[in-house]
Amino acid sequence: MLNDMAPQTRREWLTMIGRVGGGMAMYQAMTALGHAAETQFGGPPKLTGARPGASVVVLGAGLAGLVAAYELSKAGYKVQLLEYQDRPGGRNYTVRGGDKIVEVGGATQSVNFAPGNYLNPGPWRIPHHHRTILHYCKAFGVELEPFIQMNHNVFVHRKDAFGGKPQRYRELAVDFKGHVSELLSKSLNAGALDTTLGKEDKEKLLQAMREWGVLNADLAYDSSIAVSAQRGYDRAPGGGVGGAPTPSKVNALGDVLSSKVWSQMGFYFNYVMQTTMFQPKGGMDMIGKAFAQQLGQMIRYNTKVVKIAQSPKGVSVAWEDARTGQKGEAKADWCVCTLPTSILNQMDIQISDAKKAAIKALPYSSSAKMGLEMRRRFWEEDYSIYGGHSFSDHPSIGTLSYPNFDFFRDAPGMLTSLSGGPGGFMIAGMTHEQRIEAALEQGSLFHPEIRKEYMNGASFAWARQPWILGCCATWTEATRKEHYQNLVALDGRIALAGEHASYYGCWQEGALLSSIDAITRLHQRALAA
Template identity: 40%
Template sequence: KGRLDSALTKEDTEILLESLKSFGILNNDYSYEASLDTAEYRGYPENGAPGGGLYNAAPEPSEPIALEDLLKSRFWEKMRNHTTYRHHAPMFQPVGGMEEIAHAFAREVDDTITYNAKVDRIRQTESGVEVEYSSADGEGSGGVETADYCICTIPFTVLSQLDVDVSGDMRRVMRALHYHEAVKAGLEMKRRFWERDEQIYGGITLTDLPIAEISYPSAEMHSDGPGVLLGCYAYGPHAYAFNSMSPEERLETVLEQGARIHPQYRDEFSSGVVLSWHRVPWMLGCYSDWDDRGRDYEIAATMDNRFVCAGEHISYLPGWQEGSLLSALDAVRQVHDRAVKEG
């Protein structure tokens, strides 16, 4: 409605236009057009990049994508995720994968971990806590662990179905918390064809297919051996559709859709797995989805007699290991304060 000018002084307007021209690579008419300036940022056409010597050395401008096509692609829905606080460009990863962090913890406390144990009941008394468990795989016997306090990291999707001595408010919050749906596919390929054939090194191909995206490994680049692609990372309705399929159907669907992007899929495929978090019995969902971190969040995060919860769901960083660790530290703080108070 022409009101932008009324919110800016003449000097502000000049500075804003200058910044748009510089940041947006606009010409003197404030248009984004094919030029060597825009090509320096958006890329050059095939065989048109700057070279050396005489033959094919002079760069050529590339043709920008039409505004109409950009708008219809709705590309910002995907790109905006990578400009958030949790997805800053400088990100690090542990050598060998994220699970190496868990392995590092296990090396330090392995002698205190009881493996193959499925919690069946958590019972509180005035002086302690009892945790009853059975064999997770049906082999071996269960048992009972007793302690002064319990820090519980079981997701609410599972914990709400167990026999747990907690307050009515805590039980209500546990049952009400929704967990996001998500599906991920790992595809082992015989060779790293995306590097050899297409010069793709890391990064993501965003698609409008149910698989959502294909992500390329940033480790072991240029190696001769096989490589693993993230062949699908789906949320929402598409994830629920994958949930309803058998493991074989999920894998076939991922391969069929991925082959539309990379025709080499079928010839290069070696093995793969498609994981649906809602079908993992120890999780039953990907990560917590708080509608409102109000009073219910306070109840979930506060010690309930001798029982306190921890995990990504008890944090403002859901779905991240950082949220889990910070939540655990706060749970330990609460237990410590309670123990000191009791003397």
């Protein structure tokens, strides 16, 4: 059976090595689907020569709408920006003490976080290669700080591994690569791969496995001071007479395999999850606020779009004031619509049947976050964890994340529980109290003291937000092939933009790139009209 599954080519073999971290196969698959390409930002759009008096109405003040309004106004267009909420940013959002979270059906939370603490319910990290959003942060003076993505000192928990006791990531990851290196080295020495690798490559690979896996002279992975220098010691190095360290005991291969630690290793190899990452100091919404400062009175908040119509001469958008019920109409030569398709699908909009079909074909995923405020930063004081994420196979919540700021502060701190996929829908179906209970249950798997230290929390389920009804668009290979070009094509005087109209779905970078592409094409059409 092992021979049947053995790689047959060098490419297959190197791919298998990459799977030790889970990243090679992931990267190749993402590249094939167009998800792992470098960001295509080549600088802000150079839009010049707008016709005198030309006007654009932009729908939605998420980042796609904000950048559209900003760049088009710079180009000389008269811009109106209509936003359903009372704030800019859309999913670029931060919840702080004093805020209220209102869901579909009217369920309302009052947030009681201490000053300085916050929850980013949507995006919370910016990869180093997302050059578009980094450009505008620099241009508008948004101060960034590191987002600690990878932390070897966090925990991995699976109920069927190690008796349900969480293990440090560093120990499992080092043990996994050590055991795999031993198995591979022994296979090489036994000649099992002589038909695949030449003598020179075989010698190099043996050397790599010996060094990378920290194997002993017999090519075995076993407890030693050298191994402990990676996975940690039973007794750490000290000074003076009794300073000699004591090596830790490595875990058996079967136990390591039960942990499925390669899933976490692969997470960090994922292109959009690689360090370095950043976050705006004080909350993600600093970016949306910075855009809004540039736009001033162009934005009309609390404005619900109810109908979008167009003719050969222009666009008209019917709206209602979400607070007073006042009705009005915005007219312009052109329209950039950045509303999520989950909302457009329910709206009277005058576009082609092909574009309507594309909108209907695009469902939204669910995600939820629970912000848990603790009396003290026990994860730092008791566990030496500073930033990063612990992972579990909890039925509805997979990740517990640690804050990336205010280290060593003697004040209440924040933990964040993240739920996605099917778990996101499970959490969305719960009451706020049930969500917090689920988060505390998951957190207790890593930190038994979490209930004692808990002060208060906020929960945010994207499927329960009336202005989007989901987290982000979910393309499949089939739907993208059939509908993507119809979705992003200009339709008369209307252009759609947003993360749903990009190959960088669920990321702010995708929203910005989509919008820049849409307004560039719209501007070209406007000049040719």
